[in-house]
Structure formats: C-alpha cells, structure tokens
Amino acid sequence: MTTTEPISLDPTRTAVANVHWQHDIVTAHGAFAPFFAESVRRHGVIDTTRGLVETFRTAGALVAWARAAFQPGYPELILNTGLNHAIKDLGALIDGSPGAQIIPELTPGDDEPVVSHPGTSAFPNTALDAILRRRQIDTVLFTGVATNVTVEGTARDAVNLGYNVILVSDACAAATDEAHEATLATFSLLGKVASGADIQRALQRHTDGQDATLTASPALA
Template identity: 45%
Template sequence: MELTPSTTAVIAVHMQRDIVSADGAFGGFFAAQATERDVVGITGKLLDAARSAGATVVYTRVAWRDDYSDLVVNSPLLGIVAQSKCLADGSPKAEILPEIAPVDGDIVVTNQRVGGFASSQLDVILRSRGIDTVVFAGVATNASVEGTARQASDLGYRTIVVADACSAADPAAHDASIASLGLLGEITSSAEITEALGAGQGTA
C-alpha cells in the first residue's frame, strides 16, 4: 500500500464516551467489543502515526443541542438518542474520549446524522486541504463507520477502512460490514497504514 501523507486524512469516527464506554448510552451495544478489540488503543496509535507522518487527523463526533431541536428521529439509532437524552453538545459523555483526545492541529467535525458527511463541513474541510484519501477507524463498523465510508466513496475519495481499528455490537456485524465495504474501498490493518504513512513521509 502507498499513501501520501499530505493528501491523506485519518478519520476517527464517533470515539465518544456515550458510544464507546460501558457507562455510555450506547455502551450496552458497543463497549464490550470495543474493549475486546482494543479499538481505542489501536486508533490512538494510528492517529499518532498519522500526526508523525504529517497526515491530517480528523475526528467526527455526533452531538445535538441540549434541547434536541436539531435531532430528526428517522431511525432506531436516533430514536435511542431521543429516548435516552444522550450526546447533548457540551456534555462530558459527548466529548472525544480523553485517552485519544484531539491535539493542536487536529480537526473535530460535529454532525447530527449517522454518516459524518451529511449536514456537516467535513467534505469542504477535506477538499480545502487537498485531501483525496480518507482512512477510517471507529465505532460502530456497521453504522457510522460504514455510513461515512460509503459517503466518502460516493464523493470520490480513495476510501480505506482499518479493520482492526473498528468494532460493532458483535463480531458477525463487524465482519459483514467489512465484507460489504470491500466492494467500495480498501480494507487494511493499522500496521499496514502505519507502514505506508512512514514510507510516504518523504512525499508529504
């Protein structure tokens, strides 16, 4: 695999306490597999490698106004948000996990849909930086990761999903999503991405 750091963004999808942590509103769905697969640890190392290589680091986070006036409930996932009153912008559990918190120079994009490009500035931000390749990690593989990756592919980006840096509610859901995404982009590992970013530093 070849990557040019200057035109590559590594995107961490919805690595928020309400989604990934056991005490989060979606923790009952996603925390066990995220912990078992060490998604936070692997993603953290991946983001560090991206920064070291000079690639762009992006976080997408999903959050709504505290009165939920911007929440459109048209799916079961968003129905859980309405019922549990989670992911309110400014609340501690809506923030990026402190273990992999953004640093100076990183980009944080807040959105209100399952896919990170919908009703957000993500596409504008990436294109303004000359990004043509997007590398995805995060939770859940078969929801926000897949949704955002599908949008990226439709928008013309080279789309790469890091399989060992993602998780879903159960292994079968993760595997099925990865198999589906293989038709729309490239499936790889965190080790391969780290190696490719390092090899491409000279072209950054």
C-alpha cells in the same frame, strides 16, 4: 470480496477520519455501553486507533474527528429510526455534556478539525468535505464506532464524493463481530480494508523514501 490491488499512501494527500470516539458510545459508563463497550475493550480498538493517530501526526498527515452532538430537547434529531429514538430515550450525546466528549485517550490536537453532525454520516451539513478538499486530500482512512452505522455511512459518502477510502479493520468496532465483519466484506466492493499495522508500515516506508504500498489482508475476505 478480497482485493490484492496495492494501496499508495502519500501522507500529504491522506487523512484519517476518526468517527464517534465519544464517552456515551465507547466507554463502559456511556449511554450505549450495553451495545459497544465490550466489543471496543475486547478488540483493543482504542489503543490501535491511538497508535494510528500518532503515526499520522508524526507523518504530517491530516487527522480529523467526527462526533454526534445534539442540543437539549433534540430539536435537530429526526425520529425516523430506532437508533434516533434510542439516542433521545437514553438522553445521550447532548452537546457540552461529558457523554458527548471525545475520550481522553484520543483527544484531538489543537489544530485538528472536529465536525459535529446529527445523522449517520459526518459529511452532510458539515465542513468535512471542504476541509479535505482544501488540504487536497484524495485518500481517507476511517476508524470508529459503529463499523456498520456511522463509520460505514460516512465512508460510503466519501466514496460517492470521489475519495479513495480505506476502512481500518482493527480500529473499528460494532455491537457484534458479525456486523463488523459483514461491513468489512461488503465495503471491499467500494474501497479498501486494511489493518492499522499495515497502514503504519506503509506510512513509515513513505517516510523512509520507499514505495509506500500495502496490500489488504486476505484474511479480510
């Protein structure tokens, strides 16, 4: 489903939430490299996300980060999914390890909140919702990996919490292009899908005092 409804972006009420930009997940030497590294590289999503983050910072908007992190032995990990078994079997995402660190290209700023969580959404048992509400945020954009797992899981929770949600199509990646595109198509029923360039243009128009609206691309049907 494609929407042509305009999206208004006020940087004082908009946040970008960056999900799982961690070594173990997105780099060629990470524990999950066989799943995600090639797609991340081929689609250039790190550079797209970096440009978007820099634009949000310049606009004075909230930039937030979510990471998966576990204690040694994984006491908080519930082994009820194949993904969770894979995390434990690979010894991935141990808190304090290099693999759990956010990649240097996307280093959070000193004043940017970082929440850690064990599941497929960054909202349960974290301060993310409180952080957004304290800043009176009503619109949240999402970048990250994987589009069809924690990005989607967190975005769906954001919808259920009452936020207006936008998935940034070219600032996310999944193990396969088919999985990525399927999530974008499904999520258009719940929120919006737009490109990083469109988001940047909307923020710039707002900064210039113009009507900060954008329309999701028909190509994302």
